[in-house]
Amino acid sequence: MTRLALAGVACARGGRSLFAGVSLALGAGDAAVVTGANGAGKSTLLRVAAGLLAPVAGVVERDGSVALLSEAAALDAERTLRDALGWWAGVDGTAGRIAAALTATGLADLAEVPVRWLSTGQRRRAGMARVLVQDADIWLLDEPANGLDTGSVAVLEGIVADRRAGGGIVVVATHLPLAMPGAMQVAL
Amino acid sequence: MIVWRIAWRDVRRGWASGGVLLPVAFFLLVATLFPFAIGPDAATLARVGGGVIWAAALLAALLPVERLIAPDLDAGVLDQLAVRGVALPVVALAKLIGHWAGFAPPLMAAAVIAAGLFGLSGPALLRVELGLLIGTPGLAALAVVTAALTSGLRGAGALAGIVMLPFAIPIVIFGAGSLGGVGAAGALKLLGTVSLLLVAGAPVVAGAAMRMSQD
Numbered sequence: 001m002t003r004l005a006l007a008g009v010a011c012a013r014g015g016r017s018l019f020a021g022v023s024l025a026l027g028a029g030d031a032a033v034v035t036g037a038n039g040a041g042k043s044t045l046l047r048v049a050a051g052l053l054a055p056v057a058g059v060v061e062r063d064g065s066v067a068l069l070s071e072a073a074a075l076d077a078e079r080t081l082r083d084a085l086g087w088w089a090g091v092d093g094t095a096g097r098i099a100a101a102l103t104a105t106g107l108a109d110l111a112e113v114p115v116r117w118l119s120t121g122q123r124r125r126a127g128m129a130r131v132l133v134q135d136a137d138i139w140l141l142d143e144p145a146n147g148l149d150t151g152s153v154a155v156l157e158g159i160v161a162d163r164r165a166g167g168g169i170v171v172v173a174t175h176l177p178l179a180m181p182g183a184m185q186v187a188l
Numbered sequence: 189m190i191v192w193r194i195a196w197r198d199v200r201r202g203w204a205s206g207g208v209l210l211p212v213a214f215f216l217l218v219a220t221l222f223p224f225a226i227g228p229d230a231a232t233l234a235r236v237g238g239g240v241i242w243a244a245a246l247l248a249a250l251l252p253v254e255r256l257i258a259p260d261l262d263a264g265v266l267d268q269l270a271v272r273g274v275a276l277p278v279v280a281l282a283k284l285i286g287h288w289a290g291f292a293p294p295l296m297a298a299a300v301i302a303a304g305l306f307g308l309s310g311p312a313l314l315r316v317e318l319g320l321l322i323g324t325p326g327l328a329a330l331a332v333v334t335a336a337l338t339s340g341l342r343g344a345g346a347l348a349g350i351v352m353l354p355f356a357i358p359i360v361i362f363g364a365g366s367l368g369g370v371g372a373a374g375a376l377k378l379l380g381t382v383s384l385l386l387v388a389g390a391p392v393v394a395g396a397a398m399r400m401s402q403d
Contacts, residue, residue: 050271053403068271072264076197078204090193091272 002028002064002137004049004169009058011044018044019188020057026169031160031180034173036188042173043071045188046140049171064137064169069144073127077116081107081126084115089133101132104159106152120147128156138169145176153178190274191282198286202252211248212294218244219302230307237306238316238367241299245320246356248295249327253348256287256335257394261401270402277395280332284390288328296320315367319379323363326383329390330355336394340401358382 003026010020018041024032034042047053049060050068075084082098089095102108105125110118118126124147131139139160145153157179160170172178202208222240223233260266269279296317303313334352338344359382365375 047267050267052267052270066271068267070264070267072262072267074264074268076201077263078201087193087197088268091190091269 002167002169003061004064004138004171005059005061006049007059007061009045009048009055009060011041011048011053012056013041013044017056022058022186022188024184024186026171026184028167028169029164031164031170031172031183032186033178033180033183034171034186034188035175038175040188042175042188043142045186046070046142046171046173050140062138065134066138066140067131067134067136069127069131069139069141071142073115073123073130075115075123075126075130078114080112080114081118081129082111085126085130085133088130092134094133094135097133097135101129104132104155105129106155121149121152124148125152128159132159137167139163139171141170141172141174143174143176144172145174145178191278191285194269194279194282195286195289198256198283199290202286202290205255208290208294211251211291212298214251215244215248215295216298216301218247219305223305233306234308234312237303237308238312239364240306241302241316242319242323242360242363244302245295245299245324246327246353246360249291249324249331250334250349250352252287252291253331253335253338253352254345256283256332257398258335258339258344261339261398266398266402275395276398276402277391280336280391280394280398283335283394284325284328284332284387287331288325292320292324292328295324312367315372319363319366319376322376322380323359323383326359326379326386327356329383329386330359333390333394333397336397336401339398355386359386 005025007023009022011018022045026032034045036042044053048055050066076087085098086095089098102111105128107125107129110122115126128144144156148156160180163170219240226232226236299316299320303316330352334348337351338348359379362375362379362382366372366379
């Protein structure tokens with residue numbers, strides 16, 4: 001059963017306490033939106049949820065595979081978008097999902113373009129395509145709407161809704177408004 | 189398997205960015221400069237040639253240190269691998285294999301040219317190549333550890349040299365010692381021991397260092 005639960009999580013960076021007592025429990029189809037001022041610890045909370053950082057206090061429980069969209073796209077800049085996605089698909093064993101992910105993010109026409117030539121918004125969507133290819137249960141998206149135009153934001157909202165409908169969990173850290181009906185609000 | 193996947197990616201990236209030719213060109217340049225500096229005496233050149241090749245190999249292994257791990261840290265590749273449950277020592281082992289495969293075989297080919305410049309005899313060249321085959325994995329291990337330790341720092345190039353070179357002293361001593369004289373066979377065995385120890389320890393140390401820069 002897909003599950004993500006944080007209980008009383010506290011985190012500090014560089015000796016400075018960022019947040020404390022953050023709790024949330026998400027099951028299949030649930031979502032959470034993490035909001036807060038710059039430097040409030042939104043990205044840190046996602047890294048804690050992903051298991052990349054150990055919290056100072058509290059417990060993180062995950063049941064299900066995790067996909068993380070962080071600030072960097074983690075795609076090889078010198079390769080074409082299709083090949084760069086293909087490397088991760090090889091790691092995940094999901095090569096069959098590349099074409100659909102490119103179409104869903106509106107990048108099908110750019111599949112043969114080297115990643116370094118993509119614009120900021122296109123790179124953000126490429127990162128989202130990487131998440132789609134991975135086919136994970138729990139999505140942790142850090143500012144997925146950064147640099148996206150209005151149309152692309154709507155596409156992103158659709159992708160998130162699809163994942164939830166498919167029994168996934170989506171946690172989004174954002175300072176931009178995103179339509180996610182029924183999502184739990186976490187204000188840092 | 190994930191190790192080969194990461195190693196192959198590193199080799200491919202190294203070739204694509206011309207990063208493999210650079211250490212080899214550097215190696216040949218150092219080997220070319222020495223005869224000019226020492227003078228054209230054939231006997232002297234033949235005597236110091238093997239040692240110069242070893243020192244040049246060490247410097248060439250150090251050259252790509254800055255692009256071994258730091259770019260993957262910045263691009264979030266290490267995070268993505270960690271999220272997928274790939275242990276960092278496994279990543280470090282893959283980096284070691286990739287780095288070795290990227291620089292050692294071209295270097296050994298270039299050593300043939302360098303041996304020509306120094307007028308090394310056939311058997312002497314064979315000893316150099318055998319030593320390089322045994323010693324370069326150790327150099328690659330040192331380079332990966334250094335790359336991991338300095339991956340979170342800016343302008344780590346000079347620092348990397350200061351960190352790595354002292355640890356490379358045993359490799360150079362036993363590598364050059366295996367070229368001839370008293371105890372040459374023993375030196376080759378000790379070279380193998382040092383190299384093996386470095387290769388065995390590097391993934392753990394480099395993994396821990398990467399973990400720290402990831403935080």
